[in-house]
Amino acid sequence: MNTPEWLKPGIYGAVIGAVFVGVIGFSWGGWVTGGTSNDRALAMSRNDVVASMVPVCLDMARSDPARADKLATIRAASTYQRRDALMTAGWATMPGTDAPDRDIAQACLKELEL
Numbered sequence: 001m002n003t004p005e006w007l008k009p010g011i012y013g014a015v016i017g018a019v020f021v022g023v024i025g026f027s028w029g030g031w032v033t034g035g036t037s038n039d040r041a042l043a044m045s046r047n048d049v050v051a052s053m054v055p056v057c058l059d060m061a062r063s064d065p066a067r068a069d070k071l072a073t074i075r076a077a078s079t080y081q082r083r084d085a086l087m088t089a090g091w092a093t094m095p096g097t098d099a100p101d102r103d104i105a106q107a108c109l110k111e112l113e114l
Helices: 008-026 034-063 067-076 078-087 102-112
Strands: none
Touching: 034 067, 034 102, 067 078, 067 102, 078 102
């Protein structure tokens, strides 16, 4: 195929412009791939679920007859072990589940203000 000489700069400019727009769009324009978008959506939904379960954890803590003893145990634990102590207390185990949730326990600790 014979391309006229006057058309070559336009073709080169279009190709370079397309690459430039892609680089700028993905680095500064906020464009993301489908995988990144999916990962962000999953993280956001997980955060929303955890936030919605914190009141359940706090209610379980308030209504627990052994609350004072469990709070003392949680307070006595070192800072990095408090989440595990709260999980052992059973307040991070949501109704209908068998195991406590670490993220819910961490969020519940923040709300308990220990």
